[in-house]
Each structure stands twice: as structure tokens, then as C-alpha cells.
Amino acid sequence: METIAYTNKTALLVCDLINSILRANGEPAELLAQSKKAINFARSVNIPVIYIVVQFRKGYPDINPNNKFFQFVLNGKIDLTENSESTRIHSAVQPQENDVIITKRRISAFSGSDLEAVLKSLAIETLILCGISTSGVILSTTREASDKDYKITILKDACFNKDEEVHQVLINKVLTTQANVITVDEWINSY
Secondary structure, X not given: OOOOOOOOOEEEEEEOOEHHHHHHOOOOHHHHHHHHHHHHXXXXXXXXXXXXXXXXXXXXXXXXXXXXXXXHHHOOOOOOEOOOHHHOEOHHHOOOOOOEEEEEOOOOOOOOOXXXXXXXXXXXXXXXXXXXXXXXXXXXXXXXXXXXXXXXXXXXXXXXXXXXXXXXXXXXXXXXXXXXXXXXXXXXXXX
């Protein structure tokens, strides 16, 4: 593992840990426990915690029928209506008053959101990512953040994908080309 130098220009992105997505994935206890550990550590060392949530307007006028990925929403398999119980952040990892909540309308945390404006305002250079799913928000956000020249660390034991094989390939082969991929404990011990 390479040595990683973190600065006060670091933010933790907690991605899509909302009720409906977690329910659809069996509410993985390890994901929630490791994410909570990362959140608590970030707060203890004054790293901003930024929650990323996917939400759409009632009736989903912001989902194009050509968007293959979000067809499961249009088909009623999951409710991602903004300001509903289903799009609330899970109670195990609740935000605190000083945390930032970013609403996105696509897979990447950057797409259809004001995340970049918040990161620029906070002078953030390094992103620490955790959440669900590895093949969705984690992959897409990593790709876009890399193109935007952010330093990226992915907390592999605080990420989850319903397909474990896909998770392992992404964590061990794909994401390592653009990010440091480490455990929550390795991240904590690097400070």
C-alpha cells in the first residue's frame, strides 16, 4: 500500500445510503457499520462529511425514458421520489447539523448536483468515498472525480454491490487505476 498524505482539504462522500436503496440490497449491516465508523472518524478530525442522495421529482419528469439504468424507477420497482421516506438517509448513518447533503439526479455524485460548487467552496482536493453501489455511484463518481483532478480514496469495506463478483473486480482491478483503495481502518491509521 502506498503512503497517502491527507490534508485538511479532504472530504468524506457518503453515497446513496438511503432507505429504498439499502432495502433493495438487503440492508447490508457491514456496509452500515463501516460507513458509520468512517463518518465518526471524519467528524473527529474535522473532515467535512458530505452525504450524496439520489432523488427525483414526483412523477419522475427528470428521468428520460431513454435512460436504461433508471428504468427500474420508472417501472415502480423502487421509489426515489424526493423528500419521501424512501429517499431519507438511513437512521444508522444520520447526518448532523454541520454535514452537507447533496441531491443528485443521475448515477455520479457530480451529475445533476451542486457537489462541485460545494467542494470548490471548501477548497477540497481529496475525496474519500463510501456507499452503495460499487458499480453505480462509486464507479461513476470515481471516474468523474478523476477527470476533474481530485485525489480519490475508496473505503473498500464501506462499499457494497449486490453482485459480489462485480464488487471484487471493481475494487481490486478497475478502481485502483484512479483511486487508492483501502479499508476504513487503514484510512484511520494513516492519520
